[in-house]
Amino acid sequence: MFSTKELRAVVSWLTAPMIRQAVDEDAAGLLAYFQALAADEVNNTGIRSDIFQQTVEEQGALIRRYAHAPNSRLFVLDADGKIAGLVKMTGSGSPKTSHTVDLSLNVHPDYRGAGFGSALLRHALTWAYNQESIRRVELDVLTRNEGALRLYQRFGFQVEGRRRKAYYLFDESDDAYVDVYVMAALL
Ligand SMILES: CC(C)(COP(=O)(O)OP(=O)(O)OC[C@H]1O[C@@H](n2cnc3c(N)ncnc32)[C@H](O)[C@@H]1OP(=O)(O)O)[C@@H](O)C(=O)NCCC(=O)NCCS
Numbered sequence: 407m408f409s410t411k412e413l414r415a416v417v418s419w420l421t422a423p424m425i426r427q428a429v430d431e432d433a434a435g436l437l438a439y440f441q442a443l444a445a446d447e448v449n450n451t452g453i454r455s456d457i458f459q460q461t462v463e464e465q466g467a468l469i470r471r472y473a474h475a476p477n478s479r480l481f482v483l484d485a486d487g488k489i490a491g492l493v494k495m496t497g498s499g500s501p502k503t504s505h506t507v508d509l510s511l512n513v514h515p516d517y518r519g520a521g522f523g524s525a526l527l528r529h530a531l532t533w534a535y536n537q538e539s540i541r542r543v544e545l546d547v548l549t550r551n552e553g554a555l556r557l558y559q560r561f562g563f564q565v566e567g568r569r570r571k572a573y574y575l576f577d578e579s580d581d582a583y584v585d586v587y588v589m590a591a592l593l
Contacts, residue, residue, distance in 0.1 A: 433465040
């Protein structure tokens with residue numbers, strides 16, 4: 407016989423958010439997810455509303471590309487049956503940089519501050535660490551994005567430089583060109 411506490415633990419384990427590789431069936435969910443990111447009040451992702459012009463088929467093709475490309479992965483965090491976050495790692499085709507992957511991470515605005523970003527980053531870095539060929543994970547982060555900067559530093563990323571006015575943010579009314587830090591972690 408289970409105690410109430412044990413039953414609660416089983417229920418929360420069964421309903422816990424799950425991180426898994428994106429599959430074809432996620433295409434429509436991913437489009438809705440990007441729509442929510444693009445509508446974010448403070449948009450630190452650079453994801454623009456013109457992404458909506460992508461079709462479910464195009465999104466499916468992207469998912470398949472990530473599933474099959476060497477050193478690339480698209481992981482989603484599934485909460486309440488909907489996509490609540492993703493981490494994407496993009497490998498390079500060139501032998502010179504094939505040990506490096508480019509990482510991008512984001513969480514649905516309704517689910518931030520609940521540990522999902524940390525869980526996704528941990529998952530991605532564990533996967534990368536277990537790939538013999540990957541030795542470096544790099545990313546760009548807006549210099550104004552202090553929360554994300556702190557998160558990456560906690561996971562061992564270091565700032566390697568600043569790219570001035572490197573991004574153009576579509577939805578900004580003025581000073582649309584913004585600086586980014588280049589960060590990387592060596593595995
Ligand atoms: C940055 C982001 C991925 C973190 O995901 P999260 O699930 O909110 O993160 P966690 O709950 O695991 O918290 C980790 C850190 O994220 C930051 N964070 C938490 N809530 C946040 C929010 N609502 N907005 C921005 N950053 C937040 C904090 O630095 C937090 O660390 P702290 O508790 O020491 O301050 C997420 O907030 C997000 O998608 N923001 C918008 C897109 C973005 O900035 N992506 C990174 C681009 S490089």
